[in-house]
Amino acid sequence: MNKFLLKLYITGDTPRAERAINNLRQVCERELHNQYELIIIDVLEHPHLAEEEKIMVTPTLVRELPPPRRRIIGDLTDTAKVLLGLNIRTYPVSESGKD
Amino acid sequence: MNNEPLKILLVEVTPGEASLQREALPQSGTVQFEIVRVAQFKEALQYLAQGDITVFLLGLLPSESLKPMQPLKKQLVAVPMTLLIDPEIDLQTVERAVHDLQIYFDKEQIEWNLLTHLTHCAIDCRQLQSEIRQYSQQWQISEARFRNVIARNADGILIVDHDGIVRFMNPAAETILNSRNQDLLGELFGFPVIAGETTELDIVRQPGPDQMAEMRVVDIEWEGVQAYLISLRDITEQKKIERALRESEAFSRAILNSIMVYIAVVNEEGLIITTNEVKAHYFPQKAACFLKNLARGGNYFTLCRQAGATQLLNGMLEVLRGEADSFEAEFPCPTPDEEFWFLIRVKPFEGNLQRSIVVSHIDITKDKRAAQAEAESRAKVAWIDQREREIRSLLELAHPPQAAVTASIFGLVPIRESVPSTFEEIVQRYNELIDLALEQRAFKIDHRVSEHLRAMANQLGFLKAGPRDLIDIHSTVLERKGGSTHPLKAQAYVEEGRLMVLELMGYLVSYYRSFSIGVRRTLTPEALPAKPSNRPGEGGRS
Numbered sequence: 001m002n003k004f005l006l007k008l009y010i011t012g013d014t015p016r017a018e019r020a021i022n023n024l025r026q027v028c029e030r031e032l033h034n035q036y037e038l039i040i041i042d043v044l045e046h047p048h049l050a051e052e053e054k055i056m057v058t059p060t061l062v063r064e065l066p067p068p069r070r071r072i073i074g075d076l077t078d079t080a081k082v083l084l085g086l087n088i089r090t091y092p093v094s095e096s097g098k099d
Numbered sequence: 100m101n102n103e104p105l106k107i108l109l110v111e112v113t114p115g116e117a118s119l120q121r122e123a124l125p126q127s128g129t130v131q132f133e134i135v136r137v138a139q140f141k142e143a144l145q146y147l148a149q150g151d152i153t154v155f156l157l158g159l160l161p162s163e164s165l166k167p168m169q170p171l172k173k174q175l176v177a178v179p180m181t182l183l184i185d186p187e188i189d190l191q192t193v194e195r196a197v198h199d200l201q202i203y204f205d206k207e208q209i210e211w212n213l214l215t216h217l218t219h220c221a222i223d224c225r226q227l228q229s230e231i232r233q234y235s236q237q238w239q240i241s242e243a244r245f246r247n248v249i250a251r252n253a254d255g256i257l258i259v260d261h262d263g264i265v266r267f268m269n270p271a272a273e274t275i276l277n278s279r280n281q282d283l284l285g286e287l288f289g290f291p292v293i294a295g296e297t298t299e300l301d302i303v304r305q306p307g308p309d310q311m312a313e314m315r316v317v318d319i320e321w322e323g324v325q326a327y328l329i330s331l332r333d334i335t336e337q338k339k340i341e342r343a344l345r346e347s348e349a350f351s352r353a354i355l356n357s358i359m360v361y362i363a364v365v366n367e368e369g370l371i372i373t374t375n376e377v378k379a380h381y382f383p384q385k386a387a388c389f390l391k392n393l394a395r396g397g398n399y400f401t402l403c404r405q406a407g408a409t410q411l412l413n414g415m416l417e418v419l420r421g422e423a424d425s426f427e428a429e430f431p432c433p434t435p436d437e438e439f440w441f442l443i444r445v446k447p448f449e450g451n452l453q454r455s456i457v458v459s460h461i462d463i464t465k466d467k468r469a470a471q472a473e474a475e476s477r478a479k480v481a482w483i484d485q486r487e488r489e490i491r492s493l494l495e496l497a498h499p500p501q502a503a504v505t506a507s508i509f510g511l512v513p514i515r516e517s518v519p520s521t522f523e524e525i526v527q528r529y530n531e532l533i534d535l536a537l538e539q540r541a542f543k544i545d546h547r548v549s550e551h552l553r554a555m556a557n558q559l560g561f562l563k564a565g566p567r568d569l570i571d572i573h574s575t576v577l578e579r580k581g582g583s584t585h586p587l588k589a590q591a592y593v594e595e596g597r598l599m600v601l602e603l604m605g606y607l608v609s610y611y612r613s614f615s616i617g618v619r620r621t622l623t624p625e626a627l628p629a630k631p632s633n634r635p636g637e638g639g640r641s
Contacts, residue, residue, distance in 0.1 A: 078292060
């Protein structure tokens with residue numbers, strides 16, 4: 001099984017960034033079972049990385065590997081949507097698309 | 100379809116065929132036909148211009164050119180047309196000539212019933228085409244309006260597909276993201292994920308710190324495919340204001356908590372909405388008053404009613420009703436050991452939702468005690484002043500200049516001047532006696548002060564002392580004691596000294612009386628002088 005390489009872009013040491021990191025770690029531990037590598041990038045410390053990646057907003061999570069590259073934005077609290085967005089597992093979407 | 104007859108314009112240059120068609124159409128069903136036959140296109144155009152032609156039926160000869168059809172095309176847009184064609188004509192040529200052609204037949208093999216049916220179909224088909232064209236126009240208008248609304252929306256709007264690729268963005272989104280439309284269209288933005296209705300994002304490409312946006316996401320269909328409509332609202336200023344408010348609130352609360360006044364905010368029902376944090380047991384816990392029971396969530400009015408604090412309750416209600424600008428009252432809060440006082444000040448507070456009052460409880464116990472002590476001190480000072488005035492008057496009485504002159508004339512000078520050492524000795528003894536008298540009164544010890552006073556009176560009588568001499572001794576002693584003595588003790592000296600000097604005076608009078616009786620016995624009654632003392636002005640008093 002290919003390891004997932006995930007990059008999480010955050011802005012500074014804020015409660016929102018901390019929440020995103022914790023949420024993502026929980027999702028990864030539960031769903032990817034150590035088959036992942038998570039890199040956290042603070043765009044204030046590494047603005048050039050955000051510029052290269054054309055990151056518009058944070059938190060932004062990028063699935064670098066395995067291809068195809070996927071990118072999701074938001075608060076990362078909804079595990080199902082995170083996995084769907086990363087194309088890791090396909091979850092049925094309701095008619096409204098909100099769940 | 101309504102029952103009005105179909106008005107058919109028949110262009111047929113061959114009269115025989117035209118009459119054949121005219122005869123065939125009415126027989127082909129229940130639908131009524133009204134056929135207008137013309138032989139030339141020019142005439143047909145005139146009829147079409149009138150606008151009441153339902154069907155345009157065109158018969159063509161093989162030799163006829165299709166060119167005349169060109170001007171007819173504009174007129175035929177709203178008119179279904181059936182074409183009867185000659186087998187020798189190339190169909191593609193006909194299609195090119197008449198774009199909106201509904202249907203056409205081989206003229207030589209035509210079934211007239213079928214022609215009628217198909218004419219109806221052509222009418223229906225043309226109507227459907229017309230409706231589709233209308234709907235299409237409405238849809239285009241609607242979409243243009245929708246895009247216009249989105250473009251003018253103050254919120255940033257992005258439409259991304261299920262891969263997170265940007266398909267549309269409005270000018271507000273360009274501003275918020277600090278990116279141009281052409282730079283983002285077709286680029287990867289991201290698959291939006293939110294748990295609730297909204298989530299907050301940091302804007303990376305905005306200059307300056309703490310640029311934030313609130314994101315909402317809805318599913319839509321965009322250009323025929325499912326997509327996400329992401330709305331971004333710039334909440335940077337809102338967050339700044341919120342932070343400033345939080346800081347301001349924290350600042351205000353810190354100030355409130357730093358002051359040594361218990362403050363309670365009370366709403367119209369008497370509920371204590373909030374209080375500041377003061378030291379523990381701000382109100383004395385042993386006190387019988389209700390103030391110690393004040394706490395957030397309690398009801399101030401109920402506590403007042405239970406404690407019978409009607410004046411305070413009415414004052415608060417008046418301020419709440421706007422009948423008074425403020426209310427102040429001093430509130431005693433006694434304990435079994437000591438008394439405490441609080442100044443309760445009520446001011447109105449206009450909140451967002453309802454009128455409230457701010458009740459401040461200021462501990463004025465120290466002020467009250469200081470005021471009481473000051474009043475007592477003033478009373479004591481006044482009393483001492485009074486005593487001093489008494490002593491001065493006594494001194495003045497003891498040293499009247501005219502009396503000294505008179506006494507000098509008669510050779511009777513005061514003891515102080517005639518025998519100063521003896522005067523000093525008597526003063527010392529009087530001084531000791533006044534201390535003993537004070538002890539005797541305070542501790543109930545019998546120092547035989549009266550006996551000492553009687554002996555002193557005898558000595559003074561022997562020295563021919565008068566009342567002025569006694570006052571002189573008394574005032575000298577009090578004057579010496581008053582200098583460094585505590586006011587309370589000085590007061591005791593004055594009171595005790597007053598009794599002593601009266602007692603001493605009595606003993607002196609008694610001495611002179613005894614002296615007078617002794618003299619009377621040695622002299623004949625006739626020879627007795629009128630007064631025992633030869634001191635003018637003093638014998639009468641003795």
